[in-house]
Amino acid sequence: MVQPVIAVFPGTFDPMTLGHQDLISRSARLFSSVVVAVAAAHHKKTLFTLDERLDMVRTVFAAQANVRVESFSGLVRDFAVAQGARVMVRGVRSVTDFDYEAQLAGMNRALAPDVDTLFLTPDSRFQFISSTLVREIATLKGDVRQFVAPQVFERLAAKLAA
Secondary structure (H helix, E strand, C coil), X not given: CCCCCEEEEEECCCCCCHHHHHHHHHHHHHCCEEEEEEECCCXXXXXXXXXXXXXXXXXXXXXXXXXXXXXXXXXXXXXXXXXXXXXXXXXXXXXXXXXXXXXXXXXXXXXXXXXXXXXXXXXXXXXXXXXXXXXXXXXXXXXXHHHCCHHHHHHHHHHHHC
């Protein structure tokens, strides 16, 4: 009998984009449970606080019963092992992403041999979207509605209006 498989989908989600949503939703169809691991991101200056990012992701996935949202700091490998995950899902948009993600996957495999990394590519409609570009466009007063969920757009607009 096949046992349920827990997958971890880590990221900063500053903000969560439609590309992230696409990959997480597809992961939720592949695995019995997906834990969206929102990084504290001490090494990055984020637009949104950790609590704001957690709340945005939880709001977007509120109706998806097998998606859980948690924060983590430190090594994602430690978080995945603590969750009982057997898979870490990573999004890959380009060759540049793949090169970096393949190196991470190799290191994570050496550190946690029981956790496999699965690469997913986003739907072609979302291939070019990144949180960095969304933040930059929004900061310069560009319209980013087509790149993020309505709930995320509202929070982004409110944050930048303050």
